Amino acid sequence: MALDSHAKNAPEHVAIIMDGNGRWAQSRGKPRLFGHHAGARRVREVVEACPDLGVKYLTIFAFSTENWKRTQVEVAGLMSLFRRYITKEARALKDEGVRVRFIGDRVRLDHKLQTLMDELEQLTEHNDRVHLTIALNYGGRDEVARATKRLAQDVAAGKVDPETVDGETLARYLDTHVLPDPDLVIRTSGEARISNFLLWQSAYAEYEFIDTMWPDFSAEVFGNVIAGYCKRDRRYGGVRA
Numbered sequence: 001m002a003l004d005s006h007a008k009n010a011p012e013h014v015a016i017i018m019d020g021n022g023r024w025a026q027s028r029g030k031p032r033l034f035g036h037h038a039g040a041r042r043v044r045e046v047v048e049a050c051p052d053l054g055v056k057y058l059t060i061f062a063f064s065t066e067n068w069k070r071t072q073v074e075v076a077g078l079m080s081l082f083r084r085y086i087t088k089e090a091r092a093l094k095d096e097g098v099r100v101r102f103i104g105d106r107v108r109l110d111h112k113l114q115t116l117m118d119e120l121e122q123l124t125e126h127n128d129r130v131h132l133t134i135a136l137n138y139g140g141r142d143e144v145a146r147a148t149k150r151l152a153q154d155v156a157a158g159k160v161d162p163e164t165v166d167g168e169t170l171a172r173y174l175d176t177h178v179l180p181d182p183d184l185v186i187r188t189s190g191e192a193r194i195s196n197f198l199l200w201q202s203a204y205a206e207y208e209f210i211d212t213m214w215p216d217f218s219a220e221v222f223g224n225v226i227a228g229y230c231k232r233d234r235r236y237g238g239v240r241a
C-alpha cells in the first residue's frame with residue numbers, strides 16, 4: 001500500500017496547510033489552543049514518514065499573515081507554542097537529519113522567536129535527509145510583494161537589467177528560492193481553498209483536500225494521500241505521452 005509509493009513518481013516536495021486544530025479542540029469541548037498543541041505534536045510523525053514515502057521536501061503552513069486577526073489570546077498562545085516547539089524539538093530534528101528553514105516575514109515576530117528560528121536554521125544547515133520548511137507569518141501575496149520590492153531596488157541600483165526580468169528572476173527573490181516547487185499541496189479539515197499559501201510556487205501543484213482535521217493527520221493518512229498522488233497524470237499543459 002502506501003509505502004510502495006516510494007516510487008519514482010513520488011512527490012519530491014509536499015506542502016501542507018495544517019488546518020482544523022480549532023474545530024478539533026472545540027468538538028471535544030476544549031479551548032482552541034488545546035488543538036494547536038495537539039497539532040504541533042503531529043508534525044514529528046509526518047516529518048519522520050517522509051523518507052519512506054520518497055518525500056524530500058516538506059513545507060508546512062503554521063501561521064499566515066492573516067492569522068493576526070485572531071484574538072490576542074490565541075495569537076499569543078500560538079507564538080508561545082512556536083517558541084516551545086523550536087526549543088523542544090531542535091535536538092531531535094538535528095539528529096534525524098532534518099534541515100529546517102523558515103519562510104515568511106520575520107520582522108513582525110518577537111525577537112526571542114526570531115533568534116530561535118535563526119539558531120535552528122544554523123543548527124540543521126548541514127542536514128540533507130528531509131528538508132522541512134515552516135511557513136510562519138507567511139502569505140503568498142506578501143511574499144511576492146516583498147520579492148518585487150527587492151527586485152525593484154536591485155533594478156534601481158543598476159544590478160538587474162529590467163529587460164531580462166522573467167519568472168525565474170522573480171522566483172530567485174522569493175523566500176522559497178532554494179526550494180523546488182511543490183508537487184502536491186494537501187489541506188486538511190475539509191476546506192477547499194488555498195488561503196494565500198505558496199501562490200506562485202503552486203502553479204502546477206496537484207491539490208488534495210481531505211476531511212481529516214490536522215491533529216488526526218497520521219503517517220497512515222499521509223501515506224494514503226501520497227499513494228493517491230502517485231496515480232495522477234500530470235500534464236503541465238501538454239498532452240499525455
Ligand code: IPE
Binds near residue numbers: 020021022063067078
Ligand atoms: C490551523 O487550524 C492552524 C492555524 C491557522 C494556526 P485553525 O486554527 O485554523 O483551526 P480551525 O480551522 O479554526 O478549525
Ligand code: IPE
Binds near residue numbers: 061191193
Ligand atoms: C490557513 O488556515 C493558515 C494556516 C493553516 C496556518 P486558516 O484557518 O487561517 O485559513 P482560513 O481562514 O480558513 O482561510
Ligand code: MG
Binds near residue numbers: 019
Ligand atoms: Mg482554519
